[in-house]
Amino acid sequence: MKRLWKLFALGAALSLAIVRPALAQEEIRIGVIYPLTGAAASTGLELKQAIELAADLINNGTRGLNLPLTTTGGLPNLKGAKIKLIFGDHQGNPQTGATEAERLISQEKVVALVCCYFSNVTNTASQVAERNGIPFVNPESSSATLTQRGFKWFFRTTPHDDLFVTNFFEFLKDVEKKKNISVKRIALFNENTLFGTETTKIEERLAGEQKYPIVEKILYPAKSTQLTSEIQRIKAASPDLIMQSSYLGDAILSMKTYKELGVSPDALLANDAGFNDSEFLKTTGKDAEYVLSREVWALDLATRNPLIKQVNDIYFERYKTNFNGNSARTFTGLMTLAEAINRAGSTKPEAIQKALVETDIPGSKLIMPWKGIKFDASGQNTLGNGIIVQVQDGKYVTVWPFDLASKDIIWPMPKWDQRK
């Protein structure tokens, strides 16, 4: 008899353990998968901090911050329900990402996913979400193909690679108008791996469409020890503008070679990567002055948008570091999702998906330099864009879009022999 009772108690305990998660209604469970271990762990942890801050702000009230969601604590339309983040670690591995997505959806019963930073992991994990009918918000992956898959549950807040290159040409148009100049001779100087070759393709297409003559196109072997002959060819073509895509080592080497050979175009427009690495400024020092580069975010945007300073101050106080392009985008991803869930007034995946489709957040409520957030049929945010920074006095300052700029652009840049 005693044994029977024991069995009964065990059974009751077990059934309680199984039923318990279903009873917890006042929290909104959101799955978050980032590379928390492995080669990109440091980035993963940064993203984790950013998204935890976003969740905390929502759960504890947004205290006079002009964020997408005004709240005194929790989501107002869901009786103040709090957001609960459940983390998964994909270790940079696409299959692990899919496995974690599966676990978060079917075991942790999350109502939406925010994920994954790496484009390849985003690819597999979002397929799991698509198959399960769970909304998937992707704040950082920039591979253009992700939104070409015709998914219904996939929403990407960040601009993708094509858009960034498109920005280059919008930027040129704006500069031409403002400075009353015209760019007639463009040289493309890109490295020959995936990044550089993809960029070259898009640059060629857009330059053709917008009637910018390309006078020289060089795909150089990445991680070169010598770029002299390539840069000689560029010099011979005497371009007004060099558009360059390079990782760190090549970026530094090319700057040195430009100086040696006295290559002085009106502007050097770089495509993020090596030119935005903190090592780049340290190593090249004064020679990096006037270089223009694409960015997704910069701290000096705060001079035009007070919200950025407010949120960054809170972030800095907590983690003793500033936001950067990745963490700011992740923060924005959760804000967008939370705003949609609140508007849906429900935690049903279908309702959240519908609300995401109808998202329309103005740029003034974001910590990003975007015009806002609004998704097209493919799930791509159409109002996002990059910014252009320029190295001025040893610092990256935002110079474009002009209405967000903290400093005026210097164009043309002085010739090497006229620099102090």
Place this chain on the structure above:
Amino acid sequence: MRDEHAWAKRIVLVALLVLVLALPYLVGNASQLNYAILVLMIAQAGVAWNILGGYAGQVSLGHAAFYGIGAYTSTQLLLVFGLSPWLGMLAGGGVAVLFALAIGWPCFRLKGHYFAMATIAIAEILQIVVTNWDWLGGAVGLSLPVAETGWRGLVFNKSKVPYYYLILGLLLLTLGVSWLIERSFLGYYFRAIKDEPDAARSVGIDLTRYKLVAITASSFLTALGGTFYAQKELFIDPGSTMATSLSIKIALVAILGGVGSLGGPVAGAVILTAIEETTRAMFGGTGRGTDLIIYALLIILVAVFYPSGVAGWWRDLEHRLLLFKRRDRASGKRKTS
């Protein structure tokens, strides 16, 4: 006595088979079934590896190359020609065999560690080539269409159960081939090549030829697993289907489970995946790498205390039990007489 034991073994096997066949109806949710599929996937690759690495003793640390070839061949045939993955799977196996023979010819001249190193290098080269090959999607990888096609196109969105039975079928096929090899003259040849290559040669075994037979079977079966990966995850890139880490994992399940035994890699797969997934689910979210530490620690423990793998430990246990029984019976007899 011997018969009695064999019967018990057979009953256990049948019970196991019934259990795995019924598993999809026993587990609670899709995620748990997904874990079961992951176990079967790595088990299948491990068993396939075992034919070359276990029986024939040619330790390959480049099996991801075959896995990747399987995944890429079927996927590209599907994307370009709309070919059914069933045929793509066979084609992938075929391409993998051709590749295996091409590398086997020169590499089988190498012995021991040198062969293992050569396989690492070759797999690495293949990964770099595919990463830079635009037609195969380069570093971006290839996406398969996410549309339910059922058993014809092997894409199942509504339920994971078909994937489970598909990979179970592949595993049973791979086990079946292994079993046949183990039983036939090939099994003896392979073991002779592994243990005493010089003696094997002196009794007239053509070493290179039979090593090539082993790598043919092993690479073909590994490639089938690669196609399954592509159909399940619907996205492949060089980093996930051809990486050295995958090669090592394939070898690891076989070594952990017990090389050169039929069921060893399966046991290794169960244990390794269980450790990996539970530690990650419990500690992965903290971002402190606790899961990886525990994972590594457990592998070290197994390697130190049971270098012959789980299968070796099991054999020991069985042996001891038998001895115990015999002694028991013997002492019993003495008493009655």
